[in-house]
Amino acid sequence: MLVGMASDFEAQLRGASLRVTRPRLAVLAALHEHPHVDTDTVISLVRADLPRVSHQAVYDVLRALTNAGLVRRIEPAGAPARYETRVGDNHHHVVCRSCGAIADVDCAVGHAPCLTASDDQGFLVEEAEVTYWGTCPDCASRRPTP
Numbered sequence: 001m002l003v004g005m006a007s008d009f010e011a012q013l014r015g016a017s018l019r020v021t022r023p024r025l026a027v028l029a030a031l032h033e034h035p036h037v038d039t040d041t042v043i044s045l046v047r048a049d050l051p052r053v054s055h056q057a058v059y060d061v062l063r064a065l066t067n068a069g070l071v072r073r074i075e076p077a078g079a080p081a082r083y084e085t086r087v088g089d090n091h092h093h094v095v096c097r098s099c100g101a102i103a104d105v106d107c108a109v110g111h112a113p114c115l116t117a118s119d120d121q122g123f124l125v126e127e128a129e130v131t132y133w134g135t136c137p138d139c140a141s142r143r144p145t146p
């Protein structure tokens with residue numbers, strides 16, 4: 001675990017009125033170090049710290065942290081849900097169609113909803129969550145040149 005960050009994570013939990021527990025701290029640390037990982041990866045990262053933590057405990061922690069707004073859940077179409085600790089800045093994601101790699105893309109205009117709907121249909125639009133799809137640099141460099 002990142003020793004210097006541990007007190008930050010404790011403060012985040014307290015700020016969200018969540019009890020400070022070792023699994024919650026371990027999940028926050030894992031996601032801080034490895035953004036955009038799926039549940040299975042979170043479980044194996046947390047088990048490096050806490051070998052006996054159960055799948056269910058990690059699922060419960062992810063749900064509690066997501067509901068509290070400390071963790072953001074993203075769900076690219078056709079891929080398992082991924083989690084990250086970068087929340088509240090309306091950033092978007094670019095996803096590789098070949099290998100599923102995900103990277104952050106800053107909000108295009110700096111504030112939500114980022115994109116103005118061509119027709120909002122009378123809805124009060126608060127947020128636009130954009131997924132850019134393409135090929136990551138690794139996959140592009142492995143692609144045979146025609």
Ligand SMILES: [Zn+2]
Pocket residue numbers: 096097098099100101135136137138139140
């Ligand atoms: Zn790729």
Ligand SMILES: [Zn+2]
Pocket residue numbers: 035036084086091092093103104
């Ligand atoms: Zn992100």
